[in-house]
Amino acid sequence: MKRYLLIFAIISLFFNGWIGSSFASEKPDYEKYGRIATAVVIEDYPGEEVVEYEYTGRQKLTETNVTDSFTFQVKEDGKPVTVVVKITHSLDNSKTLTMSVEEKQG
Numbered sequence: 119m120k121r122y123l124l125i126f127a128i129i130s131l132f133f134n135g136w137i138g139s140s141f142a143s144e145k146p147d148y149e150k151y152g153r154i155a156t157a158v159v160i161e162d163y164p165g166e167e168v169v170e171y172e173y174t175g176r177q178k179l180t181e182t183n184v185t186d187s188f189t190f191q192v193k194e195d196g197k198p199v200t201v202v203v204k205i206t207h208s209l210d211n212s213k214t215l216t217m218s219v220e221e222k223q224g
Contacts, residue, residue, distance in 0.1 A: 161202075
């Protein structure tokens with residue numbers, strides 16, 4: 119698991135240096151919440167492999183509140199598990215958030 123995280127970190131640094139230099143101002147605004155969601159999944163499934171990660175969209179709740187959704191594929195004991203993380207936050211105050219983590223069957 120640590121090896122995969124190290125490989126992912128190296129690839130991310132490479133792409134941030136290569137692509138990020140020309141598109142630095144175009145970072146998606148959900149990036150921070152994707153990092154939070156990833157940290158929670160890694161914490162909830164220690165030692166398990168996170169196979170896939172996908173940002174599945176944003177739902178507007180009010181003028182200032184939105185929910186960003188992320189779907190992860192995790193291998194738990196060699197079996198695939200789908201984990202959906204939803205983070206509700208204010209566009210005005212980036213420090214206020216509510217999070218739900220749900221394991222989907224099938």
